[in-house]
Amino acid sequence: MNIDFTVAIPTYNGAKTLPLLLEHLKAQIQTETIAWEVIVIDNNSSDNTAQIVYDTQKGWLPNVPLKYCLETEQGSAYARQRAIKEAKGKFVGFLDDDNLPALNWVASAHQFGLAHPKAGSYGGQILGQYEIEPPSGFDKVKKYLVIRKYANEAKLFEPERLRLPPGAGLVVRKQAWLDCMPDRFTRAHRGGHDYEISLRLHRQGWEIWYNPAMQIEHLIPAWRMEQDYLVRIARIYGLCTCEIRLILAQPWQKPFLLLKSLCGSLRRLIWHLIKYGNRINKELDLACEFAFFWGSVISPFYYLRKQLMRD
Incomplete structure (x- = not known):
């Protein structure tokens, strides 16, 4: 059939x-x-x-x-x-x-x-x-x-x-x-x-x-729909950012993209902290956005660690 x-x-x-x-x-x-x-x-x-x-x-x-x-x-x-x-x-x-x-x-x-x-x-x-x-x-x-x-x-x-x-x-x-x-x-x-x-x-x-x-x-x-769960999921999404972006990259592009990702994510994280401060832990959307940015900052190091372990 x-x-x-x-x-x-x-x-x-x-x-x-x-x-x-x-x-x-x-x-x-x-x-x-x-x-x-x-x-x-x-x-x-x-x-x-x-x-x-x-x-x-x-x-x-x-x-x-x-x-x-x-x-x-x-x-x-x-x-x-x-x-x-x-x-x-x-x-x-x-x-x-x-x-x-x-x-x-x-x-x-x-x-x-x-x-x-x-x-x-x-x-x-x-x-x-x-x-x-x-x-x-x-x-x-x-x-x-x-x-x-x-x-x-x-x-x-x-x-x-x-x-x-x-x-x-x-x-x-x-x-x-x-x-x-x-x-x-x-x-x-x-x-x-x-x-x-x-x-x-x-x-x-x-x-x-x-x-x-x-x-x-x-x-x-x-x-x-609880904040702890959503924050954890947002962090996971941020953490995999580099791995996913690098799928389309040529080998020679990867070091530059890792650096670009780190700098961009760090800038967004700092700006988020400056702009919202104490409100971050009190408001669901701000807490999740912060978790995503934090995961994105760690993402290049997470990617490199996995590559080293694979080698």
Whole structure:
């Protein structure tokens, strides 16, 4: 059976939200002419993820395979690599276990890929579904939870400016992935790995697109809106800045880019301290921005340390 589209769900201890995601996939519309499949990649969970998939298979769609596979090497990069290996579709759409796709998500994703043959990857609009009312200042930091709308219409992303689709809802052309991705990614875990996929595709000449017709809702529990958590995530994003930027750089450019990154980040951090002072720890958006700048300052040293350890 030839498969047009694969939905890949990397998950780690996602038993609480996975059933709801599978329900949304089971209810997809406008897929009559699409041959598609769903693969759940269990990234070494300790909950009952496997049992949930096996139970769901019993009442699943007759013409849409629902598969389960276990990936024991921890990290979203490894789970996605395994998904590509298992996938039979021409396109592979990644959904996190806390993503709820719109009922036409599969159809919209497949149609967009066919209409844009130069697209190596593309993402859509991500809305937030919150367990509680978000705190003050949350609107400015929701980007760290990949809640975003890039444009009102289909538009090319800007990889050189690190304007790229996140991993949630990302669709890739499988052959482009096989041609462009290394055996091991620079970043194995979240916080940069999402961008690395599209940057490597872009470096090989593929276009990176935004398709607003592909909408998903991101389930946000209360604990993920707490300041300590958001500050930690912002710092991680800052910490991976150099690693991600240097993916597009030539070897001779890297020393200059490291120095430029350090100086720019240090300038922004100092200016942030001068401008906001004591307000930083009291206001959510200022605290997250400071954490991102601090992570960016450390980023060149973090990159060099990893390079030395690799050598």
